[in-house]
Amino acid sequence: MEHNIRIELVDEANRKPIPRDSASLGFGRHFTDHMFLMNYSTEKGWHDPRIQPHQPLCLDPAATVLHYGQQVFEGLKAYRAEGGGINLFRYQKNFERMNRSCKRLQIPALDVEKAIAGLKELIRIDQDWIPTDEGCALYVRPTVIGIDPFLGVRPSSTYLFYILLGPVGAYYPEGFNPISIYVSDNYVRAVAGGTGEAKTGGNYAASLVAQKEAQDAGCSQVLWLDARERKYVEEVGTMNIMFRINDELITSPLTGSILPGVTRDSVLQLAKEWGVHVSERLLSIDEVVEAAKDGSLKEIFGCGTAAIIAPVKQFVYQGETYQVADGGTGELSARLYKTILDIQYGRTAGPEGWVERIDM
Numbered sequence: 001m002e003h004n005i006r007i008e009l010v011d012e013a014n015r016k017p018i019p020r021d022s023a024s025l026g027f028g029r030h031f032t033d034h035m036f037l038m039n040y041s042t043e044k045g046w047h048d049p050r051i052q053p054h055q056p057l058c059l060d061p062a063a064t065v066l067h068y069g070q071q072v073f074e075g076l077k078a079y080r081a082e083g084g085g086i087n088l089f090r091y092q093k094n095f096e097r098m099n100r101s102c103k104r105l106q107i108p109a110l111d112v113e114k115a116i117a118g119l120k121e122l123i124r125i126d127q128d129w130i131p132t133d134e135g136c137a138l139y140v141r142p143t144v145i146g147i148d149p150f151l152g153v154r155p156s157s158t159y160l161f162y163i164l165l166g167p168v169g170a171y172y173p174e175g176f177n178p179i180s181i182y183v184s185d186n187y188v189r190a191v192a193g194g195t196g197e198a199k200t201g202g203n204y205a206a207s208l209v210a211q212k213e214a215q216d217a218g219c220s221q222v223l224w225l226d227a228r229e230r231k232y233v234e235e236v237g238t239m240n241i242m243f244r245i246n247d248e249l250i251t252s253p254l255t256g257s258i259l260p261g262v263t264r265d266s267v268l269q270l271a272k273e274w275g276v277h278v279s280e281r282l283l284s285i286d287e288v289v290e291a292a293k294d295g296s297l298k299e300i301f302g303c304g305t306a307a308i309i310a311p312v313k314q315f316v317y318q319g320e321t322y323q324v325a326d327g328g329t330g331e332l333s334a335r336l337y338k339t340i341l342d343i344q345y346g347r348t349a350g351p352e353g354w355v356e357r358i359d360m
């Protein structure tokens with residue numbers, strides 16, 4: 001094998017039962033039998049790529065990641081392709097982003113070739129776990145953690161990279177279920193110069209308190225405003241967010257506090273191809289409120305790998321609830337969802353290079 005991946009397989013007798021009931025798969029609850037790992041040290045760089053049984057990690061309790069959060073992760077999906085094989089969707093972008101996140105967290109750049117070789121081999125080994133039902137996929141979670149057993153605040157000199165796989169269910173098994181979102185003006189997620197552009201665990205730990213507020217207000221996600229003026233809409237939960245006001249599709253520009261989503265980029269490209277007037281511009285919450293009041297707010301939707309498109313039926317801001325159009329799923333939201341899913345499953349050819357079929 002060109003990357004010399006060491007492989008230790010789980011005995012047939014000890015394999016976990018593969019969940020077959022796609023309706024109860026959910027998200028992030030099931031993991032396949034194996035995982036890919038490799039280590040980094042200053043002397044050896046990224047080394048010892050290996051596939052092992054999915055099992056607890058052995059870390060020193062002083063490990064950097066456990067105290068100072070030196071960690072980054074990614075999230076992407078593999079799909080059972082129309083006509084056989086397995087499709088990966090724009091995964092190079094995930095690894096590019098992972099390396100940008102690494103840079104921000106002072107983690108040495110990942111050996112992307114080794115990581116991708118490991119990913120493909122891991123998927124081959126655990127391919128029986130990829131669900132077949134519409135909307136279901138194999139979720140891929142690459143992660144890097146600093147593991148020096150040392151309590152000083154400095155970048156770790158040793159790291160562990162690993163990839164977990166797990167089958168995930170359709171986000172909308174019975175059709176779209178538009179969500180309610182809560183505009184937080186007590187808390188902020190990120191500020192330019194901070195870590196909002198990086199996919200790093202600490203961002204999510206810091207968001208939990210606002211998520212609780214949202215839930216208390218009967219909403220499922222937080223809509224974050226910019227940290228400086230608490231005025232411009234930025235992101236929702238773990239998704240980028242888009243607004244259609246009349247015929248303009250608006251999303252925040254990548255200001256330094258926004259996570260540059262692969263789905264965001266895909267939505268913008270498709271919408272432009274379809275002739276939609278697309279604007280990456282600052283959009284104030286006041287403008288959104290006005291548009292909701294005068295009827296020009298046609299759609300709001302979140303976009304990210306897990307849900308692809310998450311239509312929003314209403315938002316709560318400063319104690320007021322505003323409905324988005326008729327509260328149903330907008331036409332652009334539905335078209336984007338269907339098109340992206342069709343491309344991911346290989347039923348429609350997407351733009352050049354979006355889908356790579358790996359033969360099993």
Ligand SMILES: *Cc1c(COP(=O)(O)O)cnc(C)c1O
Pocket residue numbers: 075199235237238239240259260261262263264303304305306
């Ligand atoms: C992962 C993530 C997104 C969406 O990125 P995708 O590449 O589309 O999955 C958006 N915002 C935040 C904060 C995220 O963590």
